[in-house]
Amino acid sequence: MAHITVPSGLPGITGLLESRLDTSAPIRDLTQFILRGPNTLTEGERELIATIVSAGNACTFCTNAHAATAARYGWTRDEVDAIVWDPTTAPVSDKVRHLLIMARALQRNVQGITADMVVAARKAGATDVEIHDTVLIASLFCLYNRYVDGLASDYPPSMDYYEKLADRLTTNGYERKGLPNASH
């Protein structure tokens, strides 16, 4: 059970976001822009960054949600799991591999990204904006993962939930519109 009262029937981040709309609006807007806005990184590549950070932080809800979502963009779920387990051998482009390595380093340590990692990413074709956006996505999921587990939000009743959530995240994105009203 969550540490604070949240609307019932909304597991993980979904209940927390409904519990304080003043803070959830900018969190949702930032997420929508950085994960779904115009970008040279594909939506799937950005979901992989979200997944690898969530897995590194051992956040079960976020890892399942974003792995299920990433698996809608051209990888099988097994491939997604393998990528987040070891990005160095991942079936992704060199560029994305280096961005994933940077994201994992930052998840582990606030000062974890070295100049060498950035040089390697750039050599593999990453632009400054892509490096920026990778850093911001990884940072944002360090917020989300701590928020979700720090308040001990509920787990969904079954794994099917994550597929339904992935349906929404691949169509509506991260905006609140279309969300059913929360029931207390």
Add this chain to the structure above:
Amino acid sequence: MPHIDLPEGVPGIRGPMLYRPDTAQHMNELVSVLLHDEHTLSAGEREMIGAAVSRANECVYCSTIHASIAVHQLHAVEGARDLVESVLRDPLHAPVSDKLNALLVLALQVRKGGKEVTPEAVAHARSVGATDLEIHDAILIGASFCMFNRYVDGLATYTPDDPAVYDELGARRAAQGYRVGIT
């Protein structure tokens, strides 16, 4: 030197915020609600939570600027500068209220990881008067600074050495809040 081509000589988070303004407005809105807007916790208390988390994360820019904002928010409190300094140095033994001490415990637990927050620490916070909203916000401030600190240090942004820079910026932020944009 920053990892990417940020505007030169712009301190800390303001560099990437100028570089990618679409993201800046959302981050400024979040931090306004959490740290500046009307609240049952004073702005100074909330700034001290942010500064303490940033110090524990060893993010020099964020800990220094939020300590400065805290000092300016607490200007009416005698010895504000010493108080903020003691929170930075040893947050769990600083001379703050029992409630703020309990909220600092929660913010510093969540900094280490979401699962580090203990039910006992939450129950203790409640027993010394913390509301659900205050517990929520202490944890979200802790989590948010795990984002801001990584954004700032992950891009190796410019960290000024001169205390006067932080003092002047902190005074401005305390007076104007975070919604004014990056000036």
